[in-house]
Amino acid sequence: MAVGLIAVLLSAMPAFAKDNAKIDFNESVYDFGQISLKKGKVSHEFTFTNAGEKNLVITDARADCGCTRPEYSDAPVAPGKKGTVKVTFAPAAKGFFSKKVTITTNGSPRKTRLLIKGEVVD
Numbered sequence: 088m089a090v091g092l093i094a095v096l097l098s099a100m101p102a103f104a105k106d107n108a109k110i111d112f113n114e115s116v117y118d119f120g121q122i123s124l125k126k127g128k129v130s131h132e133f134t135f136t137n138a139g140e141k142n143l144v145i146t147d148a149r150a151d152c153g154c155t156r157p158e159y160s161d162a163p164v165a166p167g168k169k170g171t172v173k174v175t176f177a178p179a180a181k182g183f184f185s186k187k188v189t190i191t192t193n194g195s196p197r198k199t200r201l202l203i204k205g206e207v208v209d
Contacts, residue, residue, distance in 0.1 A: 109195045
């Protein structure tokens with residue numbers, strides 16, 4: 088009996104995943120290379136597609152430090168349509184940096200990590 092129930096649940100999982108919203112980023116890492124401390128903030132827009140069959144909504148975006156700020160629209164992204172998450176980094180000192188942003192959605196995967204990196208020079 089338990090084996091039959093497990094087989095039914097496993098066969099239903101792909102259908103559930105397919106009917107869900109699905110965030111698919113074109114890239115998850117962006118390297119700024121060398122950036123100038125004197126010029127200040129730099130930004131990059133990460134583009135994603137809703138590869139699912141329901142509307143996708145970003146419910147949260149959090150950076151791992153105060154020097155990095157993500158911006159996103161809370162408007163639903165229809166299946167097959169594109170959206171963006173803009174990540175801005177404000178350099179405070181010279182040296183290499185690597186900053187993470189965690190994106191939370193109503194779809195699959197629930198959480199996605201984006202990474203920006205580079206080196207701050209004069």
